[in-house]
Amino acid sequence: VKNYPNYLIVNLDKLDYCASLKNLETVSKKENYKFIQGDICEPRFIKQLFETEKIDIVLHFAAQTHVDLSFWHALEFTYVNVYGTNVLVAAAYEANVEKFVYASTDEVYGGSIDEEFDESSPKRPTNPYASSKAAAECFVQSYWERYQFPVVITRSSNVYGPHQYPEKVIPKFISLLQQNRKCCIHGSGLQRRNFLYATDVVEAFLTVLKDGKPGEIYNIGTTFEMSIAQLAKELIHLIKKTSSESEMEHWMDYVKDRPTNDLRYPMSSEKMHNLGWRPKVPWKEGIKKTIEWYKENFHNWKNAEKALEPFPVTEPFAQLNIP
Numbered sequence: 001v002k003n004y005p006n007y008l009i010v011n012l013d014k015l016d017y018c019a020s021l022k023n024l025e026t027v028s029k030k031e032n033y034k035f036i037q038g039d040i041c042e043p044r045f046i047k048q049l050f051e052t053e054k055i056d057i058v059l060h061f062a063a064q065t066h067v068d069l070s071f072w073h074a075l076e077f078t079y080v081n082v083y084g085t086n087v088l089v090a091a092a093y094e095a096n097v098e099k100f101v102y103a104s105t106d107e108v109y110g111g112s113i114d115e116e117f118d119e120s121s122p123k124r125p126t127n128p129y130a131s132s133k134a135a136a137e138c139f140v141q142s143y144w145e146r147y148q149f150p151v152v153i154t155r156s157s158n159v160y161g162p163h164q165y166p167e168k169v170i171p172k173f174i175s176l177l178q179q180n181r182k183c184c185i186h187g188s189g190l191q192r193r194n195f196l197y198a199t200d201v202v203e204a205f206l207t208v209l210k211d212g213k214p215g216e217i218y219n220i221g222t223t224f225e226m227s228i229a230q231l232a233k234e235l236i237h238l239i240k241k242t243s244s245e246s247e248m249e250h251w252m253d254y255v256k257d258r259p260t261n262d263l264r265y266p267m268s269s270e271k272m273h274n275l276g277w278r279p280k281v282p283w284k285e286g287i288k289k290t291i292e293w294y295k296e297n298f299h300n301w302k303n304a305e306k307a308l309e310p311f312p313v314t315e316p317f318a319q320l321n322i323p
Helices: 043-053 065-072 074-094 128-147 168-180 198-211 228-240 243-251 270-274 283-300 304-308
Strands: 009-013 033-039 055-062 098-107 152-154 159-160 183-184 192-197 217-220 225-227 252-255
Touching: 009 043, 009 168, 033 043, 043 198, 055 074, 055 198, 055 243, 065 074, 065 128, 074 128, 074 198, 098 128, 098 198, 128 152, 159 168, 159 198, 159 283, 168 183, 168 228, 168 283, 192 198, 192 217, 192 228, 192 283, 198 217, 198 270, 217 270, 225 228, 228 243, 228 252, 228 283, 243 252, 283 304
Parallel strands: 009 033, 055 098, 098 152, 152 217, 159 192, 183 252
Antiparallel strands: 192 225
């Protein structure tokens, strides 16, 4: 919104449990920004939106994304992530959109200990969230195969930074420690994750918008990787100002693991590097900014406290009225 005053940005969001309009206050009054509350699973509404707003580019991030939750609410994840994507890509195709970018995830590859995934690696998802994203990819890709509709698919590593709902591991650990509570670590804590700072991911999407080729898939990854146990220790060191191993252990609470928990998602991002993109924000800088932000803004969400439980505490999803 700030860097592209000539673009009118229409932000469509259904304001689910993890959304907060407070996160948008810095742009909400800008002339080239418009917020619309609505649901991608409502075909008539979406069709009308494309007609009235004259949308010409789509960045599709809307999804149920919390892996732990997906084990208990697989149908909801399938409905939102697969059916919702189907509704959106169909409406975009009818509206003759110039480019449709679908934000997928490294999790569609499934876990790997040593094999590095590139864009041609097979999809082997191991949880309902990843399975729903992989299925949605197939629908998006089919519009390229059948109609040559200019779709681009991205698969990114874990994103962290300010404004993220604290159910995700980094803001969750930060918020727990800032409230003098222990980091809850699933299983062994040896699972490793690649973390990308939010502004780097924004740059990647802008690169894909400008130079990404229709019909292609792009990995948006980083070689920076850390185990969940090591992540907890880093955050304890930074927030509790200690390097003592025994004191660090005091702030770590090992709980039972989720039903499946992939060990690693190593990805090659050479295709993105060839477009000129590389991550720029070092971990020390990104994590410092993130810790500072949560000190002041944890209560941007009414139900943020719920997000800090070891496993999801959610209201039962409303019965699905699938057309």
